[in-house]
Amino acid sequence: MPLTLHHIVVDTHDLPGLARFWAEALRWRVLSEREREVVIGPDESAPVGMCFMPVTDPKAVKNRLHLDLTTTAEDRDSEIDRLLGLGARRVDVGQSGEESWTVLADPEGNEFCVVRPKGTLIG
Numbered sequence: 849m850p851l852t853l854h855h856i857v858v859d860t861h862d863l864p865g866l867a868r869f870w871a872e873a874l875r876w877r878v879l880s881e882r883e884r885e886v887v888i889g890p891d892e893s894a895p896v897g898m899c900f901m902p903v904t905d906p907k908a909v910k911n912r913l914h915l916d917l918t919t920t921a922e923d924r925d926s927e928i929d930r931l932l933g934l935g936a937r938r939v940d941v942g943q944s945g946e947e948s949w950t951v952l953a954d955p956e957g958n959e960f961c962v963v964r965p966k967g968t969l970i971g
Contacts (some may be wrong), residue, residue, distance in 0.1 A: 853896050855887065856915070859903040860956055867900040869955055872934050874898075874917075907957050910941055915960040916949070928952070928962050 860866040867886035871878055879897060880887045889897030919927045928950055932938070935955040943951055949961040 855897050855899040857899045857901060858958065860900050861903065861906075862956065863900055863902045866954065866956055867898075869935055870898055870900075873931055873936070873954075911959045914958070916963050917960060918963045918965050921965050924962065924964065931962070 858866065858870070863884075863886055864881070867878060867881075867888055870876070871888040874888070874890075876888045876890050876897075878886060879889050879892060884902055886900045887897050888900075917927075918924075931952055936952040939951050939953045939957075939959055941951050941959060943949075949963040951959055951961055953959050
């Protein structure tokens, strides 16, 4: 059987807090919650979820891996506003302002992008 993606694992200082942020951001739910692990996903049978694990060391540099999220062109700005309301913040990682994505960071500083849907023009 070939390998398949199971979880995206995120290290965190605030285990329940960051898991709740991402569950709300993605409109997913908490699937399991243990002392040292919280798993979220769209539902129990989903092929991929996110797993949050506690760490003590601080985040020091820009992520080497990040998530790209998208929505419809009509909803993009309102979704960015919703994410900011949940605790995300805009970050500058050297973008020019002409990109087809907006760079945000979650409450612990993990960068992610909200990209324009495929087939839409910049603007």
